[in-house]
Amino acid sequence: MVKICCIGAGYVGGPTMAVIALKCPSVEVAVVDISVPRITAWNSDQLPIYEPGLDEVVKQCRGKNLFFSTDVEKHVFEADIVFVSVNTPTKTRGLGAGKAADLTYWESAARMIADVSKSDKIVVEKSTVPVKTAEAIEKILTHNSKGIKYQILSNPEFLAEGTAIQDLFNPDRVLIGGRQTAEGLKAIQALKDVYAHWVPEENIITTNLWSAELSKLAANAFLAQRISSVNAMSALCEATGADVAEVSYAVGKDTRIGPKFLNSSVGFGGSCFQKDILNLVYICECNGLPEVAEYWKQVIKINDYQKNRFVNRIVASMFNTVANKKVAILGFAFKKDTGDTRETPAIDVCKGLLGDKAQLSIYDPQVTEDQIQRDLSMNKFDWDHPLHLQPMSPTTVKQVHCVWDAYEATKDSHAVCVLTEWDEFKNLDFQRIYDNMQKPAFFFDGRNIVDANKLREIGFIVYSIGKPLDAWLKDMPAIA
Numbered sequence: 001m002v003k004i005c006c007i008g009a010g011y012v013g014g015p016t017m018a019v020i021a022l023k024c025p026s027v028e029v030a031v032v033d034i035s036v037p038r039i040t041a042w043n044s045d046q047l048p049i050y051e052p053g054l055d056e057v058v059k060q061c062r063g064k065n066l067f068f069s070t071d072v073e074k075h076v077f078e079a080d081i082v083f084v085s086v087n088t089p090t091k092t093r094g095l096g097a098g099k100a101a102d103l104t105y106w107e108s109a110a111r112m113i114a115d116v117s118k119s120d121k122i123v124v125e126k127s128t129v130p131v132k133t134a135e136a137i138e139k140i141l142t143h144n145s146k147g148i149k150y151q152i153l154s155n156p157e158f159l160a161e162g163t164a165i166q167d168l169f170n171p172d173r174v175l176i177g178g179r180q181t182a183e184g185l186k187a188i189q190a191l192k193d194v195y196a197h198w199v200p201e202e203n204i205i206t207t208n209l210w211s212a213e214l215s216k217l218a219a220n221a222f223l224a225q226r227i228s229s230v231n232a233m234s235a236l237c238e239a240t241g242a243d244v245a246e247v248s249y250a251v252g253k254d255t256r257i258g259p260k261f262l263n264s265s266v267g268f269g270g271s272c273f274q275k276d277i278l279n280l281v282y283i284c285e286c287n288g289l290p291e292v293a294e295y296w297k298q299v300i301k302i303n304d305y306q307k308n309r310f311v312n313r314i315v316a317s318m319f320n321t322v323a324n325k326k327v328a329i330l331g332f333a334f335k336k337d338t339g340d341t342r343e344t345p346a347i348d349v350c351k352g353l354l355g356d357k358a359q360l361s362i363y364d365p366q367v368t369e370d371q372i373q374r375d376l377s378m379n380k381f382d383w384d385h386p387l388h389l390q391p392m393s394p395t396t397v398k399q400v401h402c403v404w405d406a407y408e409a410t411k412d413s414h415a416v417c418v419l420t421e422w423d424e425f426k427n428l429d430f431q432r433i434y435d436n437m438q439k440p441a442f443f444f445d446g447r448n449i450v451d452a453n454k455l456r457e458i459g460f461i462v463y464s465i466g467k468p469l470d471a472w473l474k475d476m477p478a479i480a
Protein backbone atom coordinates (compact mmCIF):
# COMPACT_ATOMS: atom_id res chain seq x y z
CA MET A 1 0.00 0.00 0.00
CA VAL A 2 1.35 3.41 -1.00
CA LYS A 3 1.50 5.74 1.99
CA ILE A 4 0.96 9.44 1.56
CA CYS A 5 1.46 12.08 4.23
CA CYS A 6 0.42 15.68 3.78
CA ILE A 7 1.94 18.35 6.03
CA GLY A 8 -0.62 21.16 6.47
CA ALA A 9 -4.31 20.45 7.06
CA GLY A 10 -5.64 23.72 5.67
CA TYR A 11 -7.91 24.79 2.81
CA VAL A 12 -5.70 22.91 0.34
CA GLY A 13 -4.25 20.00 2.31
CA GLY A 14 -7.57 18.87 3.83
CA PRO A 15 -9.81 18.74 0.72
CA THR A 16 -7.04 17.57 -1.64
CA MET A 17 -6.06 14.64 0.53
CA ALA A 18 -9.69 13.74 1.25
CA VAL A 19 -10.31 13.43 -2.49
CA ILE A 20 -7.12 11.42 -3.06
CA ALA A 21 -8.24 9.03 -0.28
CA LEU A 22 -11.72 8.75 -1.81
CA LYS A 23 -10.48 8.09 -5.32
CA CYS A 24 -7.58 5.82 -4.34
CA PRO A 25 -8.78 3.20 -1.82
CA SER A 26 -5.43 1.45 -2.14
CA VAL A 27 -3.55 4.50 -0.86
CA GLU A 28 -3.30 5.36 2.85
CA VAL A 29 -3.43 9.10 3.42
CA ALA A 30 -2.44 10.89 6.63
CA VAL A 31 -2.96 14.64 6.92
CA VAL A 32 -0.85 16.17 9.67
CA ASP A 33 -0.63 19.62 11.20
CA ILE A 34 1.01 21.31 14.16
CA SER A 35 -2.29 22.99 14.97
CA VAL A 36 -4.07 20.83 17.54
CA PRO A 37 -7.47 22.63 17.20
CA ARG A 38 -7.39 22.18 13.41
CA ILE A 39 -6.72 18.44 13.63
CA THR A 40 -9.31 18.03 16.39
CA ALA A 41 -11.86 19.72 14.12
CA TRP A 42 -10.94 17.51 11.15
CA ASN A 43 -11.63 14.51 13.39
CA SER A 44 -15.01 15.91 14.51
CA ASP A 45 -18.40 16.55 12.90
CA GLN A 46 -17.59 20.26 12.64
CA LEU A 47 -14.82 20.42 10.03
CA PRO A 48 -12.49 23.42 10.31
CA ILE A 49 -13.42 24.75 6.88
CA TYR A 50 -16.71 25.14 5.07
CA GLU A 51 -16.67 23.73 1.56
CA PRO A 52 -19.70 22.29 -0.26
CA GLY A 53 -19.45 18.48 -0.53
CA LEU A 54 -16.43 18.19 1.76
CA ASP A 55 -18.30 16.65 4.71
CA GLU A 56 -19.50 13.71 2.61
CA VAL A 57 -16.06 12.96 1.19
CA VAL A 58 -14.41 13.08 4.62
CA LYS A 59 -17.14 10.93 6.19
CA GLN A 60 -16.67 8.25 3.54
CA CYS A 61 -12.93 7.83 4.07
CA ARG A 62 -12.03 9.02 7.56
CA GLY A 63 -10.81 6.12 9.69
CA LYS A 64 -10.52 3.85 6.63
CA ASN A 65 -7.69 5.22 4.50
CA LEU A 66 -7.82 8.86 5.59
CA PHE A 67 -6.38 9.98 8.92
CA PHE A 68 -5.87 13.38 10.54
CA SER A 69 -3.13 13.60 13.13
CA THR A 70 -0.78 15.91 15.01
CA ASP A 71 1.87 13.20 15.07
CA VAL A 72 3.69 14.84 12.18
CA GLU A 73 6.97 12.99 12.57
CA LYS A 74 5.48 9.49 12.73
CA HIS A 75 3.49 9.91 9.54
CA VAL A 76 6.33 11.59 7.65
CA PHE A 77 8.63 8.77 8.71
CA GLU A 78 6.21 6.14 7.36
CA ALA A 79 5.28 7.88 4.09
CA ASP A 80 6.49 7.15 0.55
CA ILE A 81 5.19 10.46 -0.75
CA VAL A 82 5.15 13.60 1.43
CA PHE A 83 3.04 16.53 0.25
CA VAL A 84 3.86 19.88 1.81
CA SER A 85 0.84 22.15 1.87
CA VAL A 86 1.78 24.65 4.52
CA ASN A 87 0.99 28.34 4.22
CA THR A 88 3.38 30.57 2.29
CA PRO A 89 2.31 34.07 3.33
CA THR A 90 3.79 37.40 2.33
CA LYS A 91 6.81 38.33 4.46
CA THR A 92 5.94 40.98 7.02
CA ARG A 93 9.49 41.84 8.08
CA GLY A 94 13.04 41.99 6.75
CA LEU A 95 14.29 41.57 3.22
CA GLY A 96 11.42 41.60 0.72
CA ALA A 97 8.83 42.52 3.41
CA GLY A 98 5.41 43.19 1.88
CA LYS A 99 6.25 41.26 -1.30
CA ALA A 100 8.38 38.14 -0.98
CA ALA A 101 6.92 34.81 0.11
CA ASP A 102 7.68 33.85 3.68
CA LEU A 103 9.05 30.32 3.49
CA THR A 104 9.53 29.88 7.24
CA TYR A 105 6.81 27.25 7.50
CA TRP A 106 8.09 25.44 4.42
CA GLU A 107 11.66 25.45 5.66
CA SER A 108 10.73 24.07 9.05
CA ALA A 109 8.67 21.33 7.39
CA ALA A 110 11.60 20.44 5.12
CA ARG A 111 14.04 20.34 8.04
CA MET A 112 11.71 18.06 9.94
CA ILE A 113 11.40 15.71 6.93
CA ALA A 114 15.20 15.57 6.72
CA ASP A 115 15.49 14.84 10.43
CA VAL A 116 12.95 12.02 10.73
CA SER A 117 13.33 10.22 7.38
CA LYS A 118 15.01 6.83 7.27
CA SER A 119 13.93 5.84 3.73
CA ASP A 120 13.86 7.43 0.26
CA LYS A 121 10.96 9.81 -0.30
CA ILE A 122 9.19 11.84 -2.90
CA VAL A 123 8.55 15.34 -1.53
CA VAL A 124 5.80 17.24 -3.29
CA GLU A 125 5.44 21.02 -3.24
CA LYS A 126 1.69 21.54 -2.98
CA SER A 127 1.96 25.04 -1.54
CA THR A 128 2.39 27.89 -3.96
CA VAL A 129 6.08 28.78 -3.80
CA PRO A 130 8.47 31.12 -5.59
CA VAL A 131 10.08 29.66 -8.69
CA LYS A 132 13.33 27.86 -7.75
CA THR A 133 12.11 26.92 -4.26
CA ALA A 134 12.68 23.26 -5.06
CA GLU A 135 16.39 23.96 -5.30
CA ALA A 136 16.45 25.37 -1.76
CA ILE A 137 14.31 22.51 -0.47
CA GLU A 138 16.67 19.99 -2.03
CA LYS A 139 19.59 21.60 -0.19
CA ILE A 140 17.75 21.46 3.14
CA LEU A 141 16.69 17.86 2.66
CA THR A 142 20.17 16.66 1.83
CA HIS A 143 22.03 18.87 4.31
CA ASN A 144 22.81 16.13 6.78
CA SER A 145 23.28 13.59 3.98
CA LYS A 146 22.18 10.34 5.63
CA GLY A 147 22.32 8.65 2.24
CA ILE A 148 18.55 9.05 1.78
CA LYS A 149 17.42 10.00 -1.71
CA TYR A 150 14.76 12.63 -2.18
CA GLN A 151 12.97 13.57 -5.35
CA ILE A 152 11.28 16.96 -5.24
CA LEU A 153 8.17 17.45 -7.35
CA SER A 154 6.16 20.57 -7.91
CA ASN A 155 2.44 19.82 -7.99
CA PRO A 156 0.70 23.17 -7.50
CA GLU A 157 -2.97 23.16 -6.60
CA PHE A 158 -5.46 24.98 -8.82
CA LEU A 159 -8.65 24.42 -6.82
CA ALA A 160 -10.84 27.41 -6.03
CA GLU A 161 -12.40 27.74 -2.60
CA GLY A 162 -16.16 27.35 -2.67
CA THR A 163 -15.90 24.78 -5.49
CA ALA A 164 -12.89 22.84 -4.19
CA ILE A 165 -14.48 19.39 -4.29
CA GLN A 166 -15.83 19.79 -7.82
CA ASP A 167 -12.49 21.22 -8.92
CA LEU A 168 -10.65 18.27 -7.40
CA PHE A 169 -13.05 15.72 -8.92
CA ASN A 170 -12.77 17.26 -12.40
CA PRO A 171 -9.59 19.31 -12.60
CA ASP A 172 -8.94 21.25 -15.83
CA ARG A 173 -5.44 19.89 -15.45
CA VAL A 174 -3.08 18.38 -12.91
CA LEU A 175 0.43 19.76 -13.20
CA ILE A 176 3.48 17.79 -12.11
CA GLY A 177 6.98 19.21 -12.47
CA GLY A 178 10.14 17.30 -11.67
CA ARG A 179 13.79 16.84 -12.48
CA GLN A 180 14.28 15.56 -16.01
CA THR A 181 16.59 12.73 -14.83
CA ALA A 182 15.77 9.01 -14.71
CA GLU A 183 14.98 9.27 -10.97
CA GLY A 184 13.02 12.48 -11.49
CA LEU A 185 10.91 10.98 -14.26
CA LYS A 186 10.25 7.90 -12.08
CA ALA A 187 8.99 10.13 -9.29
CA ILE A 188 6.78 12.07 -11.72
CA GLN A 189 5.31 8.75 -12.87
CA ALA A 190 4.63 7.64 -9.28
CA LEU A 191 2.61 10.78 -8.60
CA LYS A 192 0.93 10.54 -11.98
CA ASP A 193 -0.20 7.02 -11.01
CA VAL A 194 -1.99 8.44 -7.97
CA TYR A 195 -3.95 11.05 -9.98
CA ALA A 196 -4.57 8.57 -12.83
CA HIS A 197 -7.07 6.82 -10.51
CA TRP A 198 -9.60 9.46 -11.60
CA VAL A 199 -8.00 12.12 -13.81
CA PRO A 200 -7.80 11.35 -17.55
CA GLU A 201 -4.18 10.98 -18.64
CA GLU A 202 -4.40 13.83 -21.17
CA ASN A 203 -5.26 16.19 -18.31
CA ILE A 204 -2.10 15.37 -16.39
CA ILE A 205 0.63 17.70 -17.60
CA THR A 206 4.26 17.01 -16.78
CA THR A 207 6.96 19.67 -17.01
CA ASN A 208 10.30 20.60 -15.58
CA LEU A 209 10.32 21.84 -11.98
CA TRP A 210 10.64 25.56 -12.72
CA SER A 211 7.82 25.61 -15.27
CA ALA A 212 5.46 23.98 -12.77
CA GLU A 213 6.42 26.38 -9.97
CA LEU A 214 6.06 29.41 -12.22
CA SER A 215 2.81 28.21 -13.88
CA LYS A 216 0.93 28.50 -10.60
CA LEU A 217 2.05 32.09 -10.04
CA ALA A 218 1.32 32.88 -13.69
CA ALA A 219 -2.18 31.34 -13.56
CA ASN A 220 -3.13 33.38 -10.49
CA ALA A 221 -1.67 36.55 -12.01
CA PHE A 222 -3.68 36.02 -15.23
CA LEU A 223 -6.90 35.35 -13.31
CA ALA A 224 -6.49 38.41 -11.11
CA GLN A 225 -5.54 40.48 -14.13
CA ARG A 226 -8.88 39.70 -15.77
CA ILE A 227 -10.73 40.93 -12.69
CA SER A 228 -8.66 44.11 -12.52
CA SER A 229 -9.19 44.66 -16.25
CA VAL A 230 -12.97 44.45 -15.98
CA ASN A 231 -12.93 46.51 -12.78
CA ALA A 232 -10.91 49.22 -14.51
CA MET A 233 -13.56 49.17 -17.25
CA SER A 234 -16.30 49.48 -14.61
CA ALA A 235 -14.98 52.91 -13.59
CA LEU A 236 -15.05 54.04 -17.21
CA CYS A 237 -18.56 52.60 -17.63
CA GLU A 238 -19.82 54.70 -14.72
CA ALA A 239 -18.20 57.79 -16.22
CA THR A 240 -19.68 57.23 -19.68
CA GLY A 241 -23.07 55.59 -19.13
CA ALA A 242 -21.98 52.21 -20.50
CA ASP A 243 -23.05 49.06 -18.59
CA VAL A 244 -20.16 46.85 -17.52
CA ALA A 245 -22.31 43.69 -17.70
CA GLU A 246 -23.11 44.43 -21.34
CA VAL A 247 -19.49 45.24 -22.10
CA SER A 248 -18.15 42.04 -20.51
CA TYR A 249 -20.78 39.94 -22.22
CA ALA A 250 -19.83 41.38 -25.59
CA VAL A 251 -16.11 41.06 -24.88
CA GLY A 252 -16.40 37.53 -23.49
CA LYS A 253 -18.26 36.29 -26.55
CA ASP A 254 -14.95 36.49 -28.39
CA THR A 255 -13.72 32.90 -28.20
CA ARG A 256 -10.16 34.18 -27.86
CA ILE A 257 -11.19 35.87 -24.60
CA GLY A 258 -14.00 33.68 -23.22
CA PRO A 259 -16.74 34.60 -20.75
CA LYS A 260 -15.29 33.48 -17.40
CA PHE A 261 -13.84 35.75 -14.71
CA LEU A 262 -15.24 38.90 -16.31
CA ASN A 263 -17.62 39.95 -13.55
CA SER A 264 -17.04 43.37 -12.15
CA SER A 265 -17.08 43.66 -8.36
CA VAL A 266 -15.75 45.51 -5.35
CA GLY A 267 -12.44 43.70 -5.94
CA PHE A 268 -10.81 40.31 -5.65
CA GLY A 269 -9.79 38.78 -2.34
CA GLY A 270 -8.70 35.43 -0.98
CA SER A 271 -5.43 34.20 0.36
CA CYS A 272 -3.75 33.74 -2.99
CA PHE A 273 -4.14 36.39 -5.68
CA GLN A 274 -2.52 39.33 -3.96
CA LYS A 275 0.17 37.31 -2.23
CA ASP A 276 1.11 35.39 -5.37
CA ILE A 277 1.26 38.53 -7.53
CA LEU A 278 3.38 40.33 -4.93
CA ASN A 279 5.63 37.31 -4.93
CA LEU A 280 5.80 37.39 -8.74
CA VAL A 281 6.63 41.10 -8.62
CA TYR A 282 9.44 40.41 -6.16
CA ILE A 283 10.85 37.60 -8.28
CA CYS A 284 10.81 39.88 -11.35
CA GLU A 285 12.63 42.62 -9.43
CA CYS A 286 15.20 40.14 -8.15
CA ASN A 287 15.77 38.97 -11.72
CA GLY A 288 16.38 42.52 -12.97
CA LEU A 289 13.02 42.88 -14.72
CA PRO A 290 11.53 46.10 -13.26
CA GLU A 291 9.20 46.71 -16.23
CA VAL A 292 7.65 43.26 -15.85
CA ALA A 293 7.36 43.79 -12.10
CA GLU A 294 5.61 47.13 -12.66
CA TYR A 295 3.17 45.55 -15.12
CA TRP A 296 1.93 42.98 -12.60
CA LYS A 297 1.96 45.43 -9.71
CA GLN A 298 -0.69 47.39 -11.57
CA VAL A 299 -3.16 44.50 -11.13
CA ILE A 300 -3.00 45.01 -7.37
CA LYS A 301 -3.13 48.79 -7.66
CA ILE A 302 -6.38 48.59 -9.63
CA ASN A 303 -7.79 46.20 -7.04
CA ASP A 304 -6.98 48.66 -4.24
CA TYR A 305 -8.40 51.49 -6.38
CA GLN A 306 -11.66 49.57 -6.82
CA LYS A 307 -12.11 49.03 -3.08
CA ASN A 308 -11.33 52.71 -2.35
CA ARG A 309 -13.68 53.82 -5.10
CA PHE A 310 -16.48 51.79 -3.53
CA VAL A 311 -15.94 53.35 -0.09
CA ASN A 312 -15.70 56.84 -1.58
CA ARG A 313 -18.90 56.29 -3.52
CA ILE A 314 -20.73 55.29 -0.32
CA VAL A 315 -19.47 58.22 1.72
CA ALA A 316 -19.95 60.77 -1.09
CA SER A 317 -23.53 59.74 -1.81
CA MET A 318 -24.47 59.83 1.87
CA PHE A 319 -23.83 63.59 2.15
CA ASN A 320 -20.08 63.10 2.49
CA THR A 321 -20.25 61.49 5.90
CA VAL A 322 -21.20 58.16 7.42
CA ALA A 323 -20.26 59.22 10.95
CA ASN A 324 -22.55 57.49 13.49
CA LYS A 325 -24.76 56.14 10.71
CA LYS A 326 -25.62 52.48 10.83
CA VAL A 327 -24.39 50.75 7.69
CA ALA A 328 -25.39 47.12 7.10
CA ILE A 329 -22.71 44.88 5.60
CA LEU A 330 -24.10 41.78 3.91
CA GLY A 331 -21.33 39.26 3.41
CA PHE A 332 -17.80 39.28 4.77
CA ALA A 333 -16.18 36.17 3.22
CA PHE A 334 -14.04 36.81 0.15
CA LYS A 335 -16.52 34.86 -2.01
CA LYS A 336 -19.67 32.83 -1.61
CA ASP A 337 -19.69 29.25 -0.35
CA THR A 338 -16.67 29.70 1.86
CA GLY A 339 -16.12 31.04 5.36
CA ASP A 340 -12.62 32.19 4.40
CA THR A 341 -11.99 35.87 5.03
CA ARG A 342 -8.31 36.07 4.14
CA GLU A 343 -7.73 39.29 2.16
CA THR A 344 -11.47 39.71 1.64
CA PRO A 345 -12.32 43.12 0.13
CA ALA A 346 -14.81 43.43 3.02
CA ILE A 347 -11.88 44.15 5.35
CA ASP A 348 -10.75 47.20 3.38
CA VAL A 349 -14.29 48.44 2.76
CA CYS A 350 -15.22 48.07 6.44
CA LYS A 351 -11.98 49.72 7.57
CA GLY A 352 -12.65 52.58 5.16
CA LEU A 353 -16.14 53.08 6.58
CA LEU A 354 -14.92 52.74 10.15
CA GLY A 355 -12.33 55.40 9.35
CA ASP A 356 -15.26 57.70 8.58
CA LYS A 357 -16.80 56.68 11.93
CA ALA A 358 -19.65 54.52 10.61
CA GLN A 359 -21.44 52.02 12.86
CA LEU A 360 -21.30 48.66 11.09
CA SER A 361 -23.78 45.82 11.43
CA ILE A 362 -22.32 42.78 9.70
CA TYR A 363 -23.96 39.54 8.64
CA ASP A 364 -22.27 36.65 6.85
CA PRO A 365 -23.78 33.15 6.85
CA GLN A 366 -20.40 31.45 7.43
CA VAL A 367 -18.15 33.89 9.24
CA THR A 368 -18.09 34.18 13.02
CA GLU A 369 -18.03 37.45 14.95
CA ASP A 370 -14.72 36.45 16.43
CA GLN A 371 -13.19 36.14 12.98
CA ILE A 372 -14.64 39.46 11.80
CA GLN A 373 -13.37 41.31 14.88
CA ARG A 374 -9.95 39.74 14.46
CA ASP A 375 -9.80 40.68 10.77
CA LEU A 376 -10.79 44.26 11.43
CA SER A 377 -8.22 44.76 14.17
CA MET A 378 -5.34 43.01 12.42
CA ASN A 379 -2.52 44.55 10.42
CA LYS A 380 -2.21 43.88 6.69
CA PHE A 381 -0.36 40.62 5.91
CA ASP A 382 -0.73 39.26 9.46
CA TRP A 383 -3.76 37.21 8.45
CA ASP A 384 -1.88 34.27 6.96
CA HIS A 385 0.39 33.68 9.91
CA PRO A 386 -1.13 30.91 12.04
CA LEU A 387 -2.20 32.19 15.40
CA HIS A 388 -0.26 29.54 17.26
CA LEU A 389 2.94 30.76 15.63
CA GLN A 390 2.28 34.46 16.02
CA PRO A 391 0.12 35.07 19.07
CA MET A 392 -1.85 38.24 19.12
CA SER A 393 -4.71 39.67 21.12
CA PRO A 394 -7.24 41.35 18.86
CA THR A 395 -8.90 44.39 20.32
CA THR A 396 -12.62 44.48 19.68
CA VAL A 397 -13.68 47.18 17.24
CA LYS A 398 -16.46 48.93 19.15
CA GLN A 399 -18.19 50.32 16.05
CA VAL A 400 -18.75 46.76 14.75
CA HIS A 401 -21.72 44.55 15.59
CA CYS A 402 -22.21 41.14 14.08
CA VAL A 403 -25.67 39.65 13.72
CA TRP A 404 -27.01 36.37 12.38
CA ASP A 405 -29.69 37.66 10.03
CA ALA A 406 -29.78 40.06 7.06
CA TYR A 407 -32.98 41.70 8.36
CA GLU A 408 -31.43 42.38 11.76
CA ALA A 409 -28.33 43.82 10.09
CA THR A 410 -30.33 46.20 7.91
CA LYS A 411 -32.89 47.30 10.52
CA ASP A 412 -32.68 51.08 11.16
CA SER A 413 -29.67 51.34 8.87
CA HIS A 414 -29.00 54.19 6.48
CA ALA A 415 -27.34 51.98 3.90
CA VAL A 416 -26.88 48.37 2.86
CA CYS A 417 -23.64 47.15 1.26
CA VAL A 418 -23.44 43.74 -0.39
CA LEU A 419 -19.84 42.57 -0.20
CA THR A 420 -20.18 38.81 -0.84
CA GLU A 421 -22.36 37.26 -3.55
CA TRP A 422 -24.13 34.73 -1.27
CA ASP A 423 -27.19 33.34 -3.09
CA GLU A 424 -29.45 34.12 -0.12
CA PHE A 425 -28.88 37.86 -0.64
CA LYS A 426 -30.47 37.73 -4.10
CA ASN A 427 -33.92 36.86 -2.81
CA LEU A 428 -34.29 38.89 0.35
CA ASP A 429 -37.57 40.68 1.05
CA PHE A 430 -36.28 44.07 -0.06
CA GLN A 431 -39.60 45.81 0.62
CA ARG A 432 -39.37 44.68 4.26
CA ILE A 433 -35.76 45.84 4.43
CA TYR A 434 -36.66 49.23 2.91
CA ASP A 435 -39.58 49.72 5.29
CA ASN A 436 -37.30 49.20 8.30
CA MET A 437 -34.48 51.50 7.14
CA GLN A 438 -33.76 55.20 7.62
CA LYS A 439 -34.58 57.36 4.59
CA PRO A 440 -33.20 58.02 2.08
CA ALA A 441 -32.35 54.31 1.97
CA PHE A 442 -29.12 53.54 0.12
CA PHE A 443 -28.14 50.22 -1.43
CA PHE A 444 -24.55 49.67 -2.57
CA ASP A 445 -24.19 46.41 -4.47
CA GLY A 446 -20.52 45.44 -4.49
CA ARG A 447 -21.23 42.21 -6.36
CA ASN A 448 -23.95 43.25 -8.78
CA ILE A 449 -26.34 40.54 -7.60
CA VAL A 450 -29.59 42.43 -7.07
CA ASP A 451 -32.07 43.71 -9.62
CA ALA A 452 -31.28 47.41 -9.23
CA ASN A 453 -34.40 48.57 -11.07
CA LYS A 454 -36.69 46.59 -8.76
CA LEU A 455 -34.97 48.14 -5.78
CA ARG A 456 -35.36 51.61 -7.28
CA GLU A 457 -39.08 50.95 -7.71
CA ILE A 458 -39.27 50.21 -3.99
CA GLY A 459 -37.57 53.53 -3.25
CA PHE A 460 -33.90 52.70 -2.72
CA ILE A 461 -31.08 54.81 -4.12
CA VAL A 462 -28.98 52.10 -5.73
CA TYR A 463 -25.34 51.95 -6.73
CA SER A 464 -24.28 48.95 -8.85
CA ILE A 465 -20.65 48.76 -9.90
CA GLY A 466 -20.04 49.78 -13.52
CA LYS A 467 -23.72 50.48 -14.25
CA PRO A 468 -25.38 53.73 -15.33
CA LEU A 469 -25.70 55.93 -12.24
CA ASP A 470 -28.87 57.13 -10.52
CA ALA A 471 -29.39 60.89 -10.79
CA TRP A 472 -28.66 61.10 -7.04
CA LEU A 473 -25.24 59.49 -7.44
CA LYS A 474 -24.42 61.69 -10.43
CA ASP A 475 -25.10 64.74 -8.26
CA MET A 476 -22.82 63.42 -5.51
CA PRO A 477 -19.66 62.47 -7.39
CA ALA A 478 -17.12 60.34 -5.58
CA ILE A 479 -13.53 61.44 -5.90
CA ALA A 480 -11.42 58.28 -5.90
Ligand code: NAI
Pocket (backbone or CB within 6 Å): 007, 008, 009, 010, 011, 012, 013, 032, 033, 034, 035, 038, 072, 085, 086, 087, 088, 105, 106, 108, 109, 126, 127, 128, 129, 157, 158, 159, 160, 161, 271, 272, 386
Ligand atom coordinates in the same frame (compact mmCIF):
# COMPACT_ATOMS: atom_id res chain seq x y z
P1 NAI B 1 -3.80 27.22 5.45
O1 NAI B 1 -3.22 28.31 6.26
O2 NAI B 1 -5.26 26.98 5.46
O3 NAI B 1 -3.13 25.83 5.89
C1 NAI B 1 -1.76 25.67 6.14
C2 NAI B 1 -1.62 24.77 7.36
O4 NAI B 1 -0.23 24.42 7.48
C3 NAI B 1 -2.02 25.41 8.68
O5 NAI B 1 -3.04 24.62 9.29
C4 NAI B 1 -0.73 25.39 9.52
O6 NAI B 1 -0.97 25.12 10.89
C5 NAI B 1 0.03 24.26 8.87
N1 NAI B 1 1.47 24.32 9.09
C6 NAI B 1 2.29 25.39 8.95
N2 NAI B 1 3.57 25.01 9.21
C7 NAI B 1 3.54 23.70 9.52
C8 NAI B 1 4.53 22.75 9.87
N3 NAI B 1 5.83 23.08 9.92
N4 NAI B 1 4.16 21.46 10.13
C9 NAI B 1 2.85 21.12 10.08
N5 NAI B 1 1.85 21.97 9.74
C10 NAI B 1 2.20 23.24 9.46
O7 NAI B 1 -3.28 27.44 3.96
P2 NAI B 1 -3.98 26.97 2.59
O8 NAI B 1 -5.01 27.93 2.16
O9 NAI B 1 -4.31 25.52 2.69
O10 NAI B 1 -2.76 27.17 1.59
C11 NAI B 1 -1.63 26.30 1.61
C12 NAI B 1 -0.81 26.58 0.37
O11 NAI B 1 -1.57 26.28 -0.80
C13 NAI B 1 -0.38 28.04 0.22
O12 NAI B 1 0.91 28.05 -0.34
C14 NAI B 1 -1.38 28.60 -0.77
O13 NAI B 1 -0.84 29.65 -1.51
C15 NAI B 1 -1.63 27.41 -1.67
N6 NAI B 1 -2.93 27.40 -2.32
C16 NAI B 1 -4.06 27.82 -1.67
C17 NAI B 1 -5.30 27.79 -2.29
C18 NAI B 1 -6.52 28.24 -1.59
O14 NAI B 1 -7.54 28.40 -2.26
N7 NAI B 1 -6.50 28.46 -0.30
C19 NAI B 1 -5.44 27.31 -3.69
C20 NAI B 1 -4.22 26.85 -4.25
C21 NAI B 1 -3.02 26.92 -3.58
